[in-house]
Amino acid sequence: MRQALLIIDVQPGFDPPQWLVEGIGRLIGTMPSVATVERHDESVTPFRRQLGWVPAPDDDSLIAADQVHVKHGYGPPPETLAYLKRLKPERVLVCGIQTDTCVLAAGFALFDAGLMPTLVSDLTVGSSLDRSGELGVRLWRHHFRHVVTSRELGLADPRTA
Template sequence: MQQVLLIVDVQSTFSPPEWLVDGIRLLSASIPAVASVELHDEQVTPFQRQLGWHPASEDECLVEVDHVFVKHGYGQTSEAIAHLKQMGVERVLVCGMQTETCVLAAGFALFDAGLCPTLVTDLTVGSSLDRSGKLGIDLWKHHFGNVTSRAEVMAQLMLAGQ
């Protein structure tokens, strides 16, 4: 199965736990990977004005990937979606920070673009509202159905000889 890993906002701004970064690094070493990083631009997304906080204006993905897309809000950019579609993958594995917000928003963008988003449930962390990510995982299952784990993906890769 042709697949790609989309890593959502695993950057210093959001203080990802070390286990998350390490787990994503292990998986991203086995399949093509792209990432998004969220940067602040108040002219694009009014984080400070509406929420009283904002992500950093400069930051970088903490995992080495094939391509990084900068975004200025919750959703993925049209460039990121176009890139993923051009790859011709059967599914997009999604992991990262803020399961019930930015990760879920990525799922909607992928789904709306005709791609098959699949959440890697043990490589995601929720927001401060729910660090476990359970709310986001439940929402993902409800809207998209497709979830997996890092172990399941690695087992599939081994069976396929990758």
């Protein structure tokens, strides 16, 4: 199966657990990959004005993906979607930070672009509302159906490996 990997916002400012970074790292090199990093630009996305919080202005991805794209806001930038569409994958595996917000937004963007978003449920961490990510997994299943685990991809459970 032709697959691609989309890694959402695994960057120092969001303090990802080491098991998440290492688990996603095991997928690098097995398929084409692209990572997003959230950076702050108030003129693009009103984080400070609306939420009273801002992401770092200069974070870099902690994952050595084939490509890294900067984003401002919840969804992936247009160049990320264009890159993935050029690959013509049968499915796009999605993992990363904030299962119930940014990861879910990526799922909607992929779906709307005609791609098949597939969540790697044990390679995500939820937002401060639900750090377990279970809310996001349930929403993903409801909207997109396709959810897999590391074990189903032939990898060890990232939390115990």
